[in-house]
Structure formats: structure tokens, C-alpha cells
Amino acid sequence: MLCDHCHNEEAIVHIRGLDQSGNVRSLSLCAACALQEIMMGTEQADELLATFREAALLNPDDIMKILQAAMGGKHPALPPELVEAQKECCPGCGQSRADFHRTHLLGCGKCLEFLQQDICDHLGGKELNFFDTLHSLDSTSRKYTAKVIPQESIRNLNARISTAVAAEQYEQASLLKEQLDDMLAQLSGKSDPVPRKGWGSMVVRDEFALPEQTVANLPWLPKKKTGGPLVQLASFVSLNRNLQIYELPPFGKNLSQSEELCQLLSPLLSAEPLLGSPSEFDPHKMSKKERLELLERTLCPPDFLFRNHSCRLFLSRNERVTCLLNNIDHLSLHAWGSPQDLPLMFHQFGQFHERLSNKISFLDDLKIGYVTRNIFQCGSGMKFGLLLHLPCLIFMDRLPGITNACSDLGFLLRPLHRNGRNVLGGVVILETANGQCVPGDKIAPLLSLAEKINEHELSSRDQVRQDFSQRALLTDMIGRAVGNLRGMRLLEQNEAQHLLSMLWLGCELEMLPWLSLGQIMQKITELAAVPAIMYGQENDSERKLQMQYFLARRFRHDLAGLRDED
Ligand SMILES: [Zn+2]
Ligand SMILES: [Zn+2]
Known part of the structure; x- marks a missing residue:
């Protein structure tokens, strides 16, 4: 299963819990994201991570041990301003400032006021004064001078229907439902003549x-x-x-x-x-x-x-x-x-x-x-x-x-x-x-x-053509891509992305006359479907190998024109 944050690495930490509305939520994170979560996206986390990388410590088991040490008993010492950030929550939705720093998502309308300073900081540090929505789009849209909110009456009707149903007043409910349907029909009906060629x-x-x-x-x-x-x-x-x-x-x-x-x-x-x-x-x-x-x-x-x-x-x-x-x-x-x-x-x-x-x-x-x-x-x-x-x-x-x-x-x-x-x-x-x-x-x-x-x-392509060493390096890279393509038995997605980009460049440099851009684009399309095919089976290592085997065979057959010999 891939990490829910970066969607890149294998998840090794799985957290389950209840959210505010009582729904079961689960979160799966890779070592790096879990670590970042604990450190709440501070610069320290980046530093720590860089240290791990340099020490070639990215072995999940080792990271797991560190994480367990960090989570169990002793809490990692957080800088005081972040302890505050974790405690401060939006009065509207309960999102903490720390959460916001990680996701950059607003939880509700009240977040705007609550997170005012943080939002300004993220949007370039300038004080936000006034945004002119009226002139923001290439249009003549006019704002409502009298504050009429069309959906308000629809909201009210819906609420009244629910109340009527809850009180088992079905006749009343069906009357209200008729009103609502009329209103919706009116809303979609009275549109101005518009050009059809959208x-x-x-x-x-x-x-x-x-x-x-x-x-x-x-x-x-x-x-x-x-x-x-x-x-x-x-x-x-x-x-x-x-x-x-x-x-x-x-x-x-x-x-x-x-x-x-x-x-x-x-x-x-x-x-x-x-x-x-x-x-x-x-x-x-x-x-x-x-x-x-x-x-x-x-x-x-x-x-x-x-x-x-x-x-x-x-x-x-x-x-x-x-x-x-x-x-x-x-x-x-x-x-x-x-x-x-x-x-x-x-x-x-x-x-x-x-x-x-x-x-x-x-x-x-x-x-x-x-x-x-x-x-x-x-x-x-x-x-x-x-x-x-x-x-x-x-x-x-x-x-x-x-x-x-x-x-x-x-x-x-x-x-x-x-x-x-x-x-x-x-x-x-x-x-x-x-x-x-x-x-x-x-x-x-x-x-x-x-x-x-x-x-x-x-x-830069011209430069490469004219410079001996650059040309040698690039033709070597493309040549190896072709060699890999011919000999591969297992193809992993990341490698496939690189391979297709190299073949694409090789085609455009007229190095691969047997290959067309159409063939490459078809494979890029095919590759995009893999996450859906593997959905829910990301942890199944045998299934993963089968997929890689299948991909390699398709690539060998369709791009290099090689028949299956096994
Ligand atoms: Zn991750
Ligand atoms: Zn909020």
C-alpha cells in the first residue's frame, strides 16, 4: 500500500481512529511522512530526514525503531511554538494550526480568520488587503448588491423536508418536496441563450x-x-x-x-x-x-x-x-x-x-x-x-x-x-x-x-549534438534504455516513466527509426492505468511481480517488437 501523503513510498505505519463525526479513519504513511507527521512538518524534520538519507538509514525497520522510540513513552521534544500550534484549534472545525501547516487546506470558513497570519505568510508574506473578485475574471460578472443568496431558500426547504419526515408528516413533506422540485427546475430553466460550441x-x-x-x-x-x-x-x-x-x-x-x-x-x-x-x-x-x-x-x-x-x-x-x-x-x-x-x-x-x-x-x-x-x-x-x-x-x-x-x-x-x-x-x-x-x-x-x-x-539538444562528450553520454543513456527494453522481464512503474521519456527523446533525435511517438503515447496511457489495476493490492508482493512481468512483456512486445520466448 502506498503512503497516503506522498503516494510514492511504501506505507509502513498504519493508524486507525475515529474522527469528529465518529467515522473510522485510517491513515497509512511511509517512514519519511510518518516522521514528518511527528515533527509536524517543521524544518527539523527535513534536517532529520536528510541525516537519515545520508546515513543510508532509510531501511524501514530502522526508521520504525526510531519512530517507536519517538512515539512510545517519551514524547519528542517539540519547539514551544509548535506545542502551541498543536493546541490552537479553529473554533469552527477544530483543525489545528499544525494540521494546516501540513495540508494547506482550510477546514471551514472560520479558518480564514483563525489562520489569518499563517495564510498571509504562505501567500508571500504580504498583508492581504482586498481581493477584487469583480475584476478577477475575464467577464462582466456583477456582484449582488442586495445580498440575495439563491441557495438559501433551497437549504431551508431541504431542512423543512427532513423535519417533516422525522415527524412522520409525510403529506407536508411531499408538498414541500414539490416546492423544492419547482425551484430546482426554475433554476436550471431560466438560462439565457448560450453558444452551443463549448x-x-x-x-x-x-x-x-x-x-x-x-x-x-x-x-x-x-x-x-x-x-x-x-x-x-x-x-x-x-x-x-x-x-x-x-x-x-x-x-x-x-x-x-x-x-x-x-x-x-x-x-x-x-x-x-x-x-x-x-x-x-x-x-x-x-x-x-x-x-x-x-x-x-x-x-x-x-x-x-x-x-x-x-x-x-x-x-x-x-x-x-x-x-x-x-x-x-x-x-x-x-x-x-x-x-x-x-x-x-x-x-x-x-x-x-x-x-x-x-x-x-x-x-x-x-x-x-x-x-x-x-x-x-x-x-x-x-x-x-x-x-x-x-x-x-x-x-x-x-x-x-x-x-x-x-x-x-x-x-x-x-x-x-x-x-x-x-x-x-x-x-x-x-x-x-x-x-x-x-x-x-x-x-x-x-x-x-x-x-x-x-x-x-x-x-540544449543542439548543444548535445555538437559536443562530443555530452553526445556520448546521452546516446549511451538512450542506448541503454533500448537495451533494457529488449532484455527486461520485470518492469516497475518508476523505471517505465524514465524509459518512455528516453525513448521519446531518442525518437525525436532520430536515433530510433523503428519506433514512433504514437507507440510511446499509447504506452504512457497504458501505464497511467496501473494504479487503478493495482488498487487495494498494493501490499501483495506476488501480484506486484505479476504486474511488473506483464508490463515488461507488453513493452518488449509493443515497443521493441520482440516475441515472447518464455
Ligand atoms: Zn510518504
Ligand atoms: Zn475551521
Whole structure:
């Protein structure tokens, strides 16, 4: 089983307990995360961990002993300010400051005030004065001058229905239910005429799809052949919102609100042109197998499929746009497109926000803007960026420098896959650092930064071609990747990421004429399904070996054209 925090390392510490609402919760952590948990994410933990690493002490047994010593009897001596942090809890939800420092998630609306200083520190240390939600999006959305909160009457009706049912006044309840249905129908009915050509209904043609392929390639893989190297792969936009009046996920003692919220938003989203007549999935009504199929297609995080409260997934027909209800926030909208599509997608997100905010009131705060549970999205509630394939810059160890340069410009550069601190594969994400900005102002700088990094990757490839020792090192690395591919009998996921990135680079450097990018993309897609296939069997070492054996055979057969001889 993988660690619940980093999802990278094998979990060795398993904790079970009851949460505030009496639900059984379990937490599985790897040694490093467990240690960090104990030290509560302080710098000390990093230091301690670094010491362990250097001493090559990362043997789980040894760490376990240290952990047991730390947990049993003697409490580790915490710095006084952290003892305080552990004691101080939000009056609204009971989350401690220490918890917040680990997750960066708000537990409830009151957290904003309670954690004011900590939030400011995380968002660049500046005093937060005023966030202008009115001008934060490329839209003409108007705030309600008279404070009318449309969902308030729906909330009230729902509460009255529950009371009537509890008092066995069924006639009364059914009358109220009729009122509620009318209200919901009205809400989804009176929409203005809207353009039908939303992002979710555009037809996507994938020029890299192989003729025999039955599963569509991942939405972030490039779809159009350019003839040149593919460095800028895709762009994405995401928008998170919470509604006023409703409790934030995971809904604490008010679990029933989660279903109410789904029923309120469902008709609005189904009619939303951006989502282009979406399919709606309700995990609670699906078998485990059906849920894991969604995970296989990487349409939602694993946690989302197994929550206590109600949630929904809306998926556009072209599978480029998804909307999750009650995941981290009440609503999270996400869309993929090609790099050039970013401005258009952004524009449609602005319209989406505008249409919805005419019907329901989103949770906002004068100082911080739209409130999302992840504080780095508070403000505009938006995040957007690009996926880049930078194998040569990574090979030349230039990623740290570029990451720093991006951060100076207010953008975040991070690997898509990582193992601890090591970058896995060559794909990185370049994205906005936080929501405290006017997002429209960030688009042009982001695109030009991505363009510069693109040029940088290409010029580093030229440098390698012209420099004997660099060329020898790189051709050796790619050659070994091919050698591994031919001889492998077991293939582990991390190695597979690296292998595919090397083969991709080899293809683009015209070193591997027998291999096409389409074959590589198909394998990247296949690899993304492995966590779903292995879900719940992560601890079964025989099953793991079978999976690795199966992967190696697929790779050998499909990429190297080798027949099975065993
Ligand atoms: Zn971990
Ligand atoms: Zn709180």
C-alpha cells in the first residue's frame, strides 16, 4: 500500500481512529511522512530526514525503531511554538494550526480568520488587503448588491423536508418536496441563450492514436503531429468554487448537505455548454469495478471514488472537461487543451463562472477573494498552466535553475511524476503559483515563459549534438534504455516513466527509426492505468511481480517488437 501523503513510498505505519463525526479513519504513511507527521512538518524534520538519507538509514525497520522510540513513552521534544500550534484549534472545525501547516487546506470558513497570519505568510508574506473578485475574471460578472443568496431558500426547504419526515408528516413533506422540485427546475430553466460550441463538445482528432488502439490516449498527450519535437504538450485550466450556506467538504456532521448540493448543481452543470452534454457519475451508485474504470482513465483522484459524503463526476463527451462535485471543494472544473488553446479555454471558464454566479452565490471573503480549501487557489479560485517535456534539460541538470527563474516570475515548475526528490520521466508542469492575482494578466507571461523554456530545451539538444562528450553520454543513456527494453522481464512503474521519456527523446533525435511517438503515447496511457489495476493490492508482493512481468512483456512486445520466448 502506498503512503497516503506522498503516494510514492511504501506505507509502513498504519493508524486507525475515529474522527469528529465518529467515522473510522485510517491513515497509512511511509517512514519519511510518518516522521514528518511527528515533527509536524517543521524544518527539523527535513534536517532529520536528510541525516537519515545520508546515513543510508532509510531501511524501514530502522526508521520504525526510531519512530517507536519517538512515539512510545517519551514524547519528542517539540519547539514551544509548535506545542502551541498543536493546541490552537479553529473554533469552527477544530483543525489545528499544525494540521494546516501540513495540508494547506482550510477546514471551514472560520479558518480564514483563525489562520489569518499563517495564510498571509504562505501567500508571500504580504498583508492581504482586498481581493477584487469583480475584476478577477475575464467577464462582466456583477456582484449582488442586495445580498440575495439563491441557495438559501433551497437549504431551508431541504431542512423543512427532513423535519417533516422525522415527524412522520409525510403529506407536508411531499408538498414541500414539490416546492423544492419547482425551484430546482426554475433554476436550471431560466438560462439565457448560450453558444452551443463549448469546449467539452469540440471533436478531438488524435493523429497519434494507433489504428488498433481501443483506449483513447490521455487527454494531456499531444494530439497533432507537428513534424518537429514535441516540447509543449498541453495546457490546462482549473476553477474551484465553494457555495455559501453549505458546509465545506467533507461536511462534518452535516453529511446530508452533500447530496443536496449535488442535486442543486447537477442540472446546472448538465446544461452547461462548456461541459457539452456531459455524462454524470455518482460513485455511491457504482460498483467498485466501475469506479476503478474511472480511475484507470485518470478522470479523478482515488480518494474521490470512496468518500463518505455524496459526490459527482461530470465528464464531457470528448473527455477534455471534467467537473467534480464535493471533492476538495464543492465544485472543481478542469479542462485540457493544446498549448495554443489556453486563452480560449480561459475565456470559456470566465463565462462559466459568470453564468453560475448569476444563479448561486459563491463563498468569498473581502480580503482573500473566492474561498477554496487549498489556500494557494484562494483569490481567483483559478489555476492554469502547461505540460512540458524537457528530457534534455533534465539530462543536463538544468531543471533547478529554470525552476528558480520561473518562481521569480511568479510561476511554479514541478515534475509531473516524482520519487522523493527525483524527477521521474521528463514531463513537468508549469503553472500559476497562487490565486492572488488577476488571472487574465498572467496568461501572456505564462505563454511566453513556456515558449522560452521550449527554445531552451531545443537549444540544449543542439548543444548535445555538437559536443562530443555530452553526445556520448546521452546516446549511451538512450542506448541503454533500448537495451533494457529488449532484455527486461520485470518492469516497475518508476523505471517505465524514465524509459518512455528516453525513448521519446531518442525518437525525436532520430536515433530510433523503428519506433514512433504514437507507440510511446499509447504506452504512457497504458501505464497511467496501473494504479487503478493495482488498487487495494498494493501490499501483495506476488501480484506486484505479476504486474511488473506483464508490463515488461507488453513493452518488449509493443515497443521493441520482440516475441515472447518464455
Ligand atoms: Zn510518504
Ligand atoms: Zn475551521
